[in-house]
Amino acid sequence: MKKIAIIGGGACGSAALIELIIQSISASLQNQISFVLIERQKKVGYGLAFGSKQPSHILNTQADIMGIYANEPDDFAEWLKAHGGKYRSDVKSESDEENAYTSRLLYGHYVAEQLEESIKKAKANQINIEVIEAEAYDIDRLENERLLIYLTNDSTTEVDEVLLAPGTPKPNTFKHFKDNLNYIDFPWPTKNLLERTGKKDHVGILGTSLSAIDTVMSLVDNGHTGKITMFSPDGMLPRVQPDENKDFERKYLTLSNLHKLKREKGHPPRAKELFRLFIKDVEETEGKPLNWKSFNRDSKDQLPLLEYDIKVAEKGGDSLLNMAYSMRYDTSRIWSWMSLHEQIIFTKWLGRHWTITRHAIPLHNAKRLAKLIKEGQLEIIPQNNEVSFIQEKNHFKITTGKDGIFEVKKLINATGSAAKLEEMQNILVENLLKKDYLKPHPIGGTVINPHTMQCISEKGGEHIYAVGHLVNGMLMDVNAVWFNVKTIARLASEIIFKTTANGHV
Template sequence: MSKTNITIIGGGACGISAFVELFLQLRIAGFHKSISITIIEENKEVGKGLAFGTSQPGHILNTQADLMGIHVDEPEHFSDWLIENESQVGSEVVDNQGQQEAFATRRLYGDYLKSQFEHYLQLAEKEGMQVSVIHAEADRISNLKSGFKIHLADGKSHQSDFVLLAPGTPIANNYAELETHSTYFASPWPSAPLLKKIPKDAQVGILGSSLSAIDALMTLEDNGYTGKITCYSLDGLLPRVQPDDQPMPERKYITLRNLHEIQRTKLRRPTVKDMLRLFMKEVEDLEGEKIDWKATARTGKDAATLLKADIALAKKGGDALTNIPYSLRYDSTQMWKWLEESEKLKFKKWLGGLWGINRHCMPLVNAKRIAQLFSDDRLSIIPNLASVDFDKKSKSFKLTYGKEQLANEKYLINATGPASAVKMMKSELIQNLAKDELIEPDPVGGIRINPDTMQVTVDGKSTSGFYAVGHITNGMLLDVNAVWFNVQMIGKLCRHLTSEIIGKPA
């Protein structure tokens, strides 16, 4: 009798978490011996993908350790692992070493992921579950009468009854026309091409000024680069700075209760204006005074001056504009789900950038290093980027910004961050799935899913046996770049998938 197969495409944090949770649920239900799990991962090591396969010490997790556990309902598992493995941690933990709220390097987190996968792989095999890893790239999926056929880039294929898409964070193809040039780098990761091709004393241009750009800066700094660096972005805004011990204010106004009250009393969904009004009221209540909101605008202000002020604020525990979004992390997805699609698009247009820099801050240790780059006159931030072209005559990149101002860079790193829209995702698998109509792009970003089951949906109908988790669900869910959130969604997904197999709720 053939075993029911579950295939997980992607062996990063989401893929490993899903594998572990599926094994546990199926083992507890007593169905594990009739199930096989296949993990398709293109990298040589499971757990060491683009995000966590980095070798750079300056690539630091932007979330504290006690929220990074990959086990459902045990978010503190990673911080416990750090304490249990203190001998191998060393300088890989910064800010409050050995404490639950520590920030760790991403390469150490990759070690954690690998250790969890290896442990549960051995345990699953010991308990009689068949688990296999295919080290190849999946580039297409066919929907069969019963199950799926997964086509691999090496020409082989694999059939499965259930498929879980966990491809990680996709690189953006927003400057695809530049990729033929050897001095252009489509992503800060992996860092090896940058270190191999960019001279130590070269002037370097970076597209973007968000967390991805911070990674690019840290790569150059960690490896002794001495040249000047310029970041070009639309708004010229750096992420704000996260305190070592960030407060979680008890909110009075921007709450699920108040937003639900709008629904039951006004018989409509809340709007972005409703949420913004409540947020502003919350900030003023926490600060204890009326706020000059125009004065809080950051665009057009000197990035170095803003960073210096943000570092000082972070040392004192931050301000309401960072601490309130931080305190919303467990409620923000439900709030997002309540918004109409048109309101989500308004939010991204009006407030997306501000939400990003205040909700997803940089660790204090990296902020201090960037401040030093400003002090040494080695870093500049230029806003209002308009276009990027390659000039064949000078063999350099021509960047237009502001009022038709020009700059030239010989070396250019694209650090604009992960792609939100499906059409901008540099993934043959995702593009083929869209072309074959096995996924449906969401206008807000990512693909459409059923957020209650994490099943892929097309034309409003869930596709049986086909699931997705992580960044590719970014339009329908909000915090998809947070491991703790994805792990919660994986819990939903695995409960539904297990119930489909055993015929009753898991």
């Protein structure tokens, strides 16, 4: 009997168990394989990302590619049609269900329902499923190559394979503020955020990305009337996602052309080559050369840019936005073809601009954000370079390079999920890192075999896998459910293959 453990019961962990159940039944592994799902929350299927009850916490991806099944991307859109469709109060859409943006919680309900049905189906096929409400905090490799998982409920479980799916990793930055009651180290769960901020407090938010925007929405949804100031090194907001993007046909930046480049020039794609091809595609669509320096939004007034983006999004997006959106299924492949050196160059040179274009704000929230800025409640400040606490004033001081010094009563770290392993505040990751069971990737996350999702390290062995944010350096789009679902399908196939190939059947 082979036993598989999935650590983490959010969207990634749920998708993994669902896919493993599907493949186990298809491979007739009844009585030959069992699963244990380890999740610290009472409810599985939600995690931090999709357990939020805030109505303005909405998906930043349309419903039609959010199916939890690897090869059925439209399953969520079909589920949505059967559960009230675009007329629900927790669905934001000016067109049809396929292009709808739903609340995160509604998506969590969908995932939880699919997981429950899959577990019932597994049990009907004599496949044992155990769900443990606890946190896994350590793993030991045993002499027989099995893995012993230590749990916070003072128990252990011994398994053959482990999948790490811990969800959104909390950053451990600003550790010197951790005991300060005016500092909130993470915007989730929202209850903690709301309990520790007064409605009239001047709140500072570190970050201007989607996590920071969700934080703003949490505050104003719950009656916050005080000033909100967002700080980040570049002060750039994400662009605005249309309800439905216009089609964009790429002629130059294609997998075919990049493979030809590798074949003829004998080197992997370089960041400069990718950018040149990107420019050619956009300028051909526009029918004219463009001033590319003018697209730099670093440290600029964000309100005019946001208002422009809203108008553009209402018309289906501009060439830059639609070009980036058209690449969503190719970016990870392109990234894997690049050398580490070129990946680092791309990250430093273009990474921020790519991120704000590819991971945009849903139109509904963008309009609310613009209103808050125009009314003076929200301010966005770039070039923050120092954060300190003034004891006698009981305030935080944020020193910036452009607009001087700011003081706020409460400070929220909404810089987004931690990238590097050593920056992740997760006891299991910390312990696996100490044991060399995980090997840090220079850009972020852990080193894996991208074909199987198996972790590659000196001492970890061959039975630990990872998905989602834990592999953010080697793979792109790991914050997208649809992408993680695809990688999970590969991982599940590998585990099922190992099970059948090693004589378990």
